[in-house]
Structures are given as structure tokens and as C-alpha cells.
Amino acid sequence: MGCKIQLEKLFHPSIHPSIHPFSSTCPLPGRGGSCWSCTSPLWLLLQVVGPQKDGLMLVLLDMQSVPAGQEGWLAFDVTSAANHWLLHPRSNLGIRLYVETEEDRSLSAGWIGLVGRRGPRSKQPFMVTFFRESQVPCRPPRAVKPRPRRRKPKPDLPMPSIHRFVCHMHHQCLIKSMKRLFSSFQDWVLAPTGYSAYYCDGECFYPLGSCMNATNHALIQQVVHLLKPNEVPKACCAPTKLSPISVLFYDDNNNVILKKHRNMVVKSCGCL
The missing domain is CATH 2.10.90.10 (Cystine-knot cytokines)
Structure with missing residues (x-):
């Protein structure tokens, strides 16, 4: 699955689940009146929001580095989150897109040009899913009896490795x-x-x-x-x-x- 986000002047996402947003115009407000340099690459981290006992937790789904000046759709892989939501619908609390500079400074997604729900309809984020037709009849979720857990449960949404994305760049x-x-x-x-x-x-x-x-x-x-x-x-x-x-x-x-x-x-x- 993929999620797409649109960049108006800076970036554009793609498909799979994918997301769409972006456009960057300098200067941007910074600490002490400083400005963020539009020539610096940004890291985009896509996180899924999940419940836990004392509040909410964020689990990394996908990430990518986007160079300044790029324009187009951005594609993020959200397959693991979508699969989890199909089994546990109540755990779907949404997805969060976090923007960070190479100096570990966080930026507003709107500042750098990411298009959200209030942007043009043709550039709003969307998700694409593909399903395989199964020949085996499936039982409804209510008919499935939960199994007792003996071992400590592993995270349903594994953390992706940054090396998987960096190696492709070469x-x-x-x-x-x-x-x-x-x-x-x-x-x-x-x-x-x-x-x-x-x-x-x-x-x-x-x-x-x-x-x-x-x-x-x-x-x-x-x-x-x-x-x-x-x-x-x-x-x-x-x-x-x-x-x-x-x-x-x-x-x-x-x-x-x-x-x-x-x-x-x-x-x-x-x-x-």
C-alpha cells in the first residue's frame, strides 16, 4: 500500500500506499529571527499514531530525504499500518508526518510547502491499496477467538531501517x-x-x-x-x-x- 503527498514547489510524493504535499518559499521563520535555508535537504518521517496505557505512541513507518528545489509527489509505504488497522480498526488513530532538518530542527509541514486537506483537491494526500482475491472463504472477525499470549508480544509495526532507503540512492x-x-x-x-x-x-x-x-x-x-x-x-x-x-x-x-x-x-x- 502507499500514501501520497504533494509538494507545490519543493516536492511531490508517489503511490503504494502513498502521500502528497509540498512547496517551499524562502525565507522561513527561524529561531532568533534566523531563516531555514531552502538549499538544505529535509528528512520526512511518516509515523503511525497508536494507543498505549499512558497516552499515545508514535511508530516510524517510513522515511526519506528530500533535496531542496524538488517538486512532485512523495510516496510512503504504509502497508504495515494498513494491515494492522484491518485487524484492529479501533487502533487507527491516524498518521503523522514529521519534518526535520539535517541539524535536527523540526519544521512545520505547511512552511515547507506540503499540501494538506485544505489544499487543492488535485494535490491532497491520498492512499492507494491493492488486494488479492482469496479462494479460501474468510471467517468474520467476530468468529475468530483470541489466543492467550504466553510470550511478550512483538511490535505489530516494525521500525524500518534507514539503510534500506539510503542504499537505493546510489x-x-x-x-x-x-x-x-x-x-x-x-x-x-x-x-x-x-x-x-x-x-x-x-x-x-x-x-x-x-x-x-x-x-x-x-x-x-x-x-x-x-x-x-x-x-x-x-x-x-x-x-x-x-x-x-x-x-x-x-x-x-x-x-x-x-x-x-x-x-x-x-x-x-x-x-x-
Whole structure:
């Protein structure tokens, strides 16, 4: 399952359960009149609210680091919480999104541009769930007798490891440097002598976060791939934005021509 949150200028979440919010405008109020730097990355921690004897407790569900200037949907995996809520509906007290800087300073989600329930309808957080059809008839919850607990119960919502998210950053879909020289076309290309074309390379990991600049189609394809890996391939890392270059060259009549060639330089990459 996934939860999505929208970033208006800073970030955007994705699918699985997923969440949506974001937009960051500097400066932001800080301690002693200081401002938070929009160039600093932020940590977003998604926590589930649960009951306990002396009040409420917060359990970490998912987390991700979002660089400044990013815009789009943010995807968080809330499968463990959703499964727990299906078995224990009364334990569903909601989800809390906590924002923190690298200096351990907490920030308001609204300050950094996360879109909440009062934002545009098209950018409000939402959850996506997928269910498998079971051939075995299920008994209603009331017919299930609780078993006595002999051992100390383990937490229903395990704490995710931060290393699971950091390791993906080294292999995710990114734009990479590639230079193309016109040395083999010197007899007709006058300028430029070459240019930086760039290319896209990397994996589209599930769930697709905002850093992967994924389309909605890619999000759905990635989910279907998990269900039917032999029928549907994973989303691919490909250019999402291209720009032109101008080339000065001789035509067939030996005239000097300046022409703008479209889609020659990769500007950004994403999962498609």
C-alpha cells in the first residue's frame, strides 16, 4: 500500500500506499529571527499514531530525504499500518508526518510547502491499496477467538531501517554525463565542436519516490509488475525533458546554415 503527498514547489510524493504535499518559499521563520535555508535537504518521517496505557505512541513507518528545489509527489509505504488497522480498526488513530532538518530542527509541514486537506483537491494526500482475491472463504472477525499470549508480544509495526532507503540512492534513476564530439563531421559541421548530451541510467525502485520523477502510469506499472513479474516489466529510466542545440553547418549546396535541432540534450530523467 502507499500514501501520497504533494509538494507545490519543493516536492511531490508517489503511490503504494502513498502521500502528497509540498512547496517551499524562502525565507522561513527561524529561531532568533534566523531563516531555514531552502538549499538544505529535509528528512520526512511518516509515523503511525497508536494507543498505549499512558497516552499515545508514535511508530516510524517510513522515511526519506528530500533535496531542496524538488517538486512532485512523495510516496510512503504504509502497508504495515494498513494491515494492522484491518485487524484492529479501533487502533487507527491516524498518521503523522514529521519534518526535520539535517541539524535536527523540526519544521512545520505547511512552511515547507506540503499540501494538506485544505489544499487543492488535485494535490491532497491520498492512499492507494491493492488486494488479492482469496479462494479460501474468510471467517468474520467476530468468529475468530483470541489466543492467550504466553510470550511478550512483538511490535505489530516494525521500525524500518534507514539503510534500506539510503542504499537505493546510489542506483536510482539519474541523469549522467555524456559528451558527443563532432570530430567525424568536421567536413560539414562548423560549430559546435561537440556538446554535452547526457543520458539516463539507473533503477526504478518500488515504491517510486519523488526523487525518481515518476509518472502515474509508471507507478501503476510498477505495482502490476510486483503482482505479475513475468507479464509486465518494470518502469524504465528515460528522459522526461529534452532541450535543443544550434548547429552551424554546410548544406548540400555549400551554403552555411544555422539550424536548431530539437531534443538533443537530456535535461531531466524519470521513471516511465
